[in-house]
Amino acid sequence: MSYRYQDEMTPPPPERASEVAVTRFEHVYEVDPALMTEHVTQQTFPNWDTLRLVRSRADHLAWMHAHFADKVVSGEELLDDLDR
Amino acid sequence: MPDPEKRFAEEWRDAAYNCFSSGHKFCREVCPVMQVTRNESWSPTAFHANVVAMEQGSLEVSDVAADYVNCTGCGACELRCPNSLFTGDFYRFRTRTVDLVKGVRSLAVRQGVHQPGWQRWNELTAERTHEPVADGVSQERVRDWAQGLDLTVGGETILFVDCEAAFYRPSVPRSVARVLELAGYKFGLMNEQWCCGGPAAEMGYEDQARRFAEHNLADWRAAGVRRVLVLDPHDYITFTEDYPKYFGESFDIEVVLVVELLAALIREGRLVPHLPVERTVTYHDPCRLNKRKGIWQEPREVLRAIPGLTFHDVDRVSQWSYCSGAGGGLAVEKPELTAKISEMRMGKAAELGVDTLVTACPWAERPLTAAGEARSIGVVDLHELLAESLGVAP
Ligand code: SF4
Numbered sequence: 001m002s003y004r005y006q007d008e009m010t011p012p013p014p015e016r017a018s019e020v021a022v023t024r025f026e027h028v029y030e031v032d033p034a035l036m037t038e039h040v041t042q043q044t045f046p047n048w049d050t051l052r053l054v055r056s057r058a059d060h061l062a063w064m065h066a067h068f069a070d071k072v073v074s075g076e077e078l079l080d081d082l083d084r
Numbered sequence: 085m086p087d088p089e090k091r092f093a094e095e096w097r098d099a100a101y102n103c104f105s106s107g108h109k110f111c112r113e114v115c116p117v118m119q120v121t122r123n124e125s126w127s128p129t130a131f132h133a134n135v136v137a138m139e140q141g142s143l144e145v146s147d148v149a150a151d152y153v154n155c156t157g158c159g160a161c162e163l164r165c166p167n168s169l170f171t172g173d174f175y176r177f178r179t180r181t182v183d184l185v186k187g188v189r190s191l192a193v194r195q196g197v198h199q200p201g202w203q204r205w206n207e208l209t210a211e212r213t214h215e216p217v218a219d220g221v222s223q224e225r226v227r228d229w230a231q232g233l234d235l236t237v238g239g240e241t242i243l244f245v246d247c248e249a250a251f252y253r254p255s256v257p258r259s260v261a262r263v264l265e266l267a268g269y270k271f272g273l274m275n276e277q278w279c280c281g282g283p284a285a286e287m288g289y290e291d292q293a294r295r296f297a298e299h300n301l302a303d304w305r306a307a308g309v310r311r312v313l314v315l316d317p318h319d320y321i322t323f324t325e326d327y328p329k330y331f332g333e334s335f336d337i338e339v340v341l342v343v344e345l346l347a348a349l350i351r352e353g354r355l356v357p358h359l360p361v362e363r364t365v366t367y368h369d370p371c372r373l374n375k376r377k378g379i380w381q382e383p384r385e386v387l388r389a390i391p392g393l394t395f396h397d398v399d400r401v402s403q404w405s406y407c408s409g410a411g412g413g414l415a416v417e418k419p420e421l422t423a424k425i426s427e428m429r430m431g432k433a434a435e436l437g438v439d440t441l442v443t444a445c446p447w448a449e450r451p452l453t454a455a456g457e458a459r460s461i462g463v464v465d466l467h468e469l470l471a472e473s474l475g476v477a478p
């Protein structure tokens with residue numbers, strides 16, 4: 001609930017998830033940092049930032065699912081709408 | 085190309101190419117400036133593309149500095165960008181348009197390219213050590229809002245009150261103080277409070293921003309402060325993003341956002357809102373809380389705890405919520421653009437048939453109140469609304 005530099009800048013220790021990925025937070029996968037040192041280097045990522053992205057994505061997908069189209073509208077119907 | 089530009093382009097080139105090569109422009113549709121101007125030179129995409137051009141030697145910062153005024157720093161583009169939202173955490177590399185805009189602004193200032201409104205604002209802030217938000221106020225009066233509240237100075241926990249709230253909206257900090265007192269939460273005030281330095285950093289006056297930060301941190305240390313309570317989302321960003329950048333590991337102060345604290349106190353039953361507030365409201369997410377920090381649930385928790393309120397939430401991905409137009413210094417340099425964005429925001433509130441728009445940001449309140457007048461929609465601060473329901477008048 002509050003910001004403390006030490007807490008934010010100390011990520012949980014990584015667990016290996018595959019040959020190229022690790023996890024630090026539950027269900028959050030990350031490219032093995034060792035693979036990101038040459039062409040694109042990783043940014044400084046405080047913990048809140050990782051969690052914010054994950055939660056934002058969930059929020060985004062929840063909205064998409066809530067608004068998922070449940071019927072197919074034909075092109076003809078759309079054109080009719082325009083004519084009216 | 086002059087050296088500073090080259091160094092800057094080198095620093096930002098990876099992100100710029102990342103954007104340039106994908107170029108999907110999802111960001112455009114959530115950008116408040118784009119929504120009201122449709123000016124492609126002021127889109128997040130353009131802000132990145134310019135870096136590519138800078139690296140190629142095709143432009144200098146003086147050619148584009150004025151374009152970078154057109155950003156409120158809301159962060160919506162970052163959270164709409166697939167390079168943040170869907171891969172940012174995976175690669176630990178996300179789109180940082182807000183930092184880029186701040187970076188270009190500060191590069192411009194370092195090269196002597198100024199925007200007249202910002203230059204004047206920062207000169208006045210340097211002179212007074214607080215922002216020029218209202219006439220006839222001065223450093224000596226920065227604690228006037230607390231008159232009669234019997235608050236001490238210093239202590240382990242202090243409340244930092246931003247310039248806008250301290251001088252222009254004193255009922256907001258007064259409400260916060262009364263509510264915390266009611267919950268038995270102990271806190272004091274700062275000894276000599278200067279501007280947090282955030283606006284200077286946003287407008288590109290980085291040296292000034294650091295000077296203010298150093299002063300405030302030294303003041304906290306001298307008074308034995310361990311924890312700073314913050315009611316203004318802009319200060320929250322400054323203390324949790326700028327100060328850590330300036331001071332690194334030695335930044336040993338805990339920063340607590342008041343809205344989060346209040347939500348927790350309500351959850352624990354230490355605060356029980358009981359007086360009904362008969363209003364039909366919607367909530368305006370301050371960009372700095374929602375999009376920039378991912379804090380959108382706690383303010384809603386506070387709202388839902390207030391009896392009598394009818395709350396209509398926006399039907400939108402919460403993180404793409406609308407901006408007031410007040411952030412990032414836009415209101416100082418282009419007030420007419422801020423007004424347009426505020427009007428658009430109010431239009432969305434009007435569609436919900438509410439009589440009140442609840443905010444949690446002192447800076448958003450001024451332009452939103454102006455826009456609300458035309459539609460007979462009032463603007464009320466969340467902390468004040470809670471104080472009302474708890475029966476503690478500001
Ligand atoms: S900022 Fe992101 S969404 Fe916008 S154009 Fe660039 S890559 Fe696409």
Ligand code: SF4
Binds near residue numbers: 115128161
């Ligand atoms: S931070 Fe906000 S105002 Fe600035 S470019 Fe991004 S969406 Fe537009």
